[in-house]
Amino acid sequence: MFELLKTDGAARLGRMTTKDGVIETPVFMNVGTVAAIKGAVSSRDLAALKCQVELCNTYHLHLRPGDEIVARRGGLRPFMGWEGPVLTDSGGFQVFSLAKLRDITEEGVTFASHIDGRRIFMGPEESMRIQGNLGSTIAMAFDECVENPAPREYIGMSADRTLRWAARCKAAVTQGQLLFGINQGGTYSDIRIENAKRLVDIGFDGYAVGGLAVGEEVPVMYGILEDVLPHLPKDAPRYLMGVGTPGNILEAVARGVDFFDCVMPARNARHGHINTWSGILNINNAKYGEDDSPLDPMCDCPTCRGYSRAYLRHLKKAEEMLYMRLAVMHNLYFYNTLMERIRGMIEVGEYGRLCEKLLPVLDRRI
């Protein structure tokens, strides 16, 4: 299962062994919500991008193509041609992102499908059944992700309900699937801590911190991590959901997080923001029109090995889909390489030095 190999301060080097493959942590999971990385990047490409885990979404795949269709193809992994581990998000984030299209009760959430408006009910049992059909390596508990800031009494009520849902998820999870519980509690540390303790009492294969990076200030997020992580078992992986920028990841690893996922590298790439080891480059900018250097001279991803900024900018301006593919591949490679460097530096006990070097640089605009 999960082995903690080494620590460097609060930063952890770990290894999670699953039936679908080994995950070296800290890890960044590459987001393919509908069983596809947006930007025409295939599961085959992912291996060349040092991806370890692909993340897919329960809600989206339940709507289309339908989880039973996926189940009949043997699950997500054979369906999308990815041989490594898959984590499925439970649909809890859609309780937040589709807030205008849903209604919550103790039993679960009724969504108006964003595709055709038809009513979809999803509660803990439904989410577990769907994730079982999807055949993911790791299933996530069905939770309510609440925007920040939110009134204390709502957060308290919601976190309690999410906890009851977590217990129902544990009872309903498909045999052979790993299940991570999700800590909630908004920006209120006492609610978070109490919630974390009770989550640990139920017992999960891993623990996620959810409901962060949804409106609160970044230092508040770091504070919550400092308060909550010490209450989670050391021998279980911790997953900070939906985070974040390279700087966010460095800071969170320094506080003891092992798993990450985020749409940023793919979405930002599609929109022109390119991660480099000197900061964020916006390929839309006119100054790159005749720049013959690669996106990042320090990068050896397939994009940087073959194409110039001038060409990428042209493809972007011409709205050629090749732009997206090349840019998304670069950013994912960057994130996965960042995680590799993080692991390497924890291993040699120099994680602090890596942070000193990279933190002032990676999230800055160039």
Add this chain to the structure above:
RNA sequence: GGGGAGAUUCCCGAGCGGCCAAAGGGGGCAGACUGUAAAUCUGUUGCAUCAUUGCUACGAUGGUUCGAAUCCAUCUCUCCCCA
């Protein structure tokens, strides 16, 4: 040769006496994006100025008017129809 239509800001295109530096697109420039309803969204786009404001602009020139992109005259150029 005869008859008709038109020339607007980088482009297309609306406006047809004052509320016009002039709608709306496009393009350009810039910004946002954190468990993806996102190949999306926002701002900006004559010059000068912090701003008030000033200057230059609706093919050209002249005119009518307190006031013209809008009305009149002439000119230049485009397009369509008939011979």
